[in-house]
Amino acid sequence: MKQSSLICFLILSATSFAQSRPFPGPDVQQIYQRLLPQIEKIPAFDHHAHPGFADDPDVDAMAATPGSEALRERSTNPELVAAAKALWGYPYNDLSPEHTRWLVEKKAELKRQQGSAYFSNILDKLNIEQGVANRAMMADYLDPRRFVWVFFADSFMWPFDNQREAARNPDQQVYIPLQEKMLHRWMQQEGLTRLPANFAGYLAFVSRTLEDNQKKGAIAQKFEVAYFRTTKFSDPTPEQAEDIYQRFASGGIPSEREYRTFQDYIFRHLVREGGRLHLPVHIHSAVGIGDYFNLSESNIMNLENILRDPRYSSTIFVMIHGGYPYDRQAIWLAAAKNVYLDTSETEILLYPSEFKNVLKQWLETFPDKITFGTDCFPYNEALGAEESYWLGVQSSRTALAAALAEMISEGEITEPQALQLAHGYLHDNAVGIYQGKVH
Numbered sequence: 001m002k003q004s005s006l007i008c009f010l011i012l013s014a015t016s017f018a019q020s021r022p023f024p025g026p027d028v029q030q031i032y033q034r035l036l037p038q039i040e041k042i043p044a045f046d047h048h049a050h051p052g053f054a055d056d057p058d059v060d061a062m063a064a065t066p067g068s069e070a071l072r073e074r075s076t077n078p079e080l081v082a083a084a085k086a087l088w089g090y091p092y093n094d095l096s097p098e099h100t101r102w103l104v105e106k107k108a109e110l111k112r113q114q115g116s117a118y119f120s121n122i123l124d125k126l127n128i129e130q131g132v133a134n135r136a137m138m139a140d141y142l143d144p145r146r147f148v149w150v151f152f153a154d155s156f157m158w159p160f161d162n163q164r165e166a167a168r169n170p171d172q173q174v175y176i177p178l179q180e181k182m183l184h185r186w187m188q189q190e191g192l193t194r195l196p197a198n199f200a201g202y203l204a205f206v207s208r209t210l211e212d213n214q215k216k217g218a219i220a221q222k223f224e225v226a227y228f229r230t231t232k233f234s235d236p237t238p239e240q241a242e243d244i245y246q247r248f249a250s251g252g253i254p255s256e257r258e259y260r261t262f263q264d265y266i267f268r269h270l271v272r273e274g275g276r277l278h279l280p281v282h283i284h285s286a287v288g289i290g291d292y293f294n295l296s297e298s299n300i301m302n303l304e305n306i307l308r309d310p311r312y313s314s315t316i317f318v319m320i321h322g323g324y325p326y327d328r329q330a331i332w333l334a335a336a337k338n339v340y341l342d343t344s345e346t347e348i349l350l351y352p353s354e355f356k357n358v359l360k361q362w363l364e365t366f367p368d369k370i371t372f373g374t375d376c377f378p379y380n381e382a383l384g385a386e387e388s389y390w391l392g393v394q395s396s397r398t399a400l401a402a403a404l405a406e407m408i409s410e411g412e413i414t415e416p417q418a419l420q421l422a423h424g425y426l427h428d429n430a431v432g433i434y435q436g437k438v439h
């Protein structure tokens with residue numbers, strides 16, 4: 001009896017010690033200052049990025065279209081001067097055209113000197129151990145020991161006459177021909193000069209491409225389908241998809257409904273194959289660029305029927321960009337054991353003061369399912385992949401330190417637990433997905 005009351009007392013006192021508070025204490029700044037240098041020392045795995053030079057067409061399988069840029073993404077962002085100073089020792093305090101020329105020349109000079117070590121050196125400067133290169137094709141100037149390929153799988157969904165698809169809006173006029181080009185590159189890779197005569201042949205071609213890309217080193221397949229159509233996928237029968245293929249593979253324009261039905265089947269085929277081949281599925285799940293990106297048609301919650309379908313329980317899904325601005329809903333999708341979230345893009349659209357709140361809520365819910373990414377991209381000569389790497393890394397590490405400092409100060413977690421969560425988010429959670437293929 002005595003012993004049980006002692007245990008009872010210990011539990012009660014432990015509980016009262018761990019009682020969390022709704023406000024951080026006055027120690028929060030101090031905790032932040034203590035955590036940040038430790039967090040900066042954690043070698044990161046960048047789960048989503050597009051490294052490459054601005055003149056390299058293989059950086060993405062689509063192209064940037066005109067559209068409104070959020071404040072932080074504009075060329076007037078003074079943080080870009082800080083990036084240039086940190087990365088290149090930029091001697092000026094503005095990005096005037098003549099000063100920007102210094103930057104462009106400096107980078108060109110280093111590129112000539114360093115060759116294929118150029119981008120590895122950027123990773124070194126930012127303490128990124130290894131990073132994803134989500135690109136149409138890999139570049140010979142990216143060292144395969146530091147950069148792992150994630151290819152684009154969308155184009156398999158657009159094999160027919162795409163006139164109607166491209167005519168939907170000016171963004172599609174840019175995107176759809178690039179999908180056609182990507183599909184032709186896969187066909188070329190697999191030795192096809194035309195679409196297979198029957199549907200079984202087409203599915204075999206799709207699967208073979210995945211297998212061959214995996215042999216070339218790809219660790220995952222990526223969808224940016226939200227840019228091209230709704231992310232609500234129905235569940236057609238193989239007979240329905242086969243019938244549409246037989247009618248349109250050699251010509252003719254399917255109705256929008258027929259095209260979507262066919263695509264829904266192909267998407268599910270790719271997801272199924274992702275399970276069979278242990279080739280995780282990355283899906284763009286947040287707001288996107290362009291004037292016609294449809295926020296409600298691409299809401300991350302549209303994908304819940306796919307993510308929670310027991311037929312795909314062996315497929316790992318990574319929700320790229322974590323569904324922003326539906327990040328509050330998104331974290332609950334990570335309740336499914338095979339679903340992960342990535343924070344790339346969100347950490348650049350938002351400033352660290354607000355990104356901290358997103359991260360905090362996620363850390364408080366499923367901290368073992370969230371992963372770090374930069375979404376670096378060569379926007380132009382001055383704002384290159386290099387500077388966007390820097391912005392993504394700085395934003396993520398500072399917001400992470402701030403979120404964890406609040407959680408410690410509010411009595412939610414201990415400091416050792418906080419550092420463990422930091423390792424998980426910056427490195428361990430993502431690396432654990434790929435079964436020894438990355439480190």
Ligand SMILES: [Zn+2]
Pocket residue numbers: 048049050134375
């Ligand atoms: Zn991206």
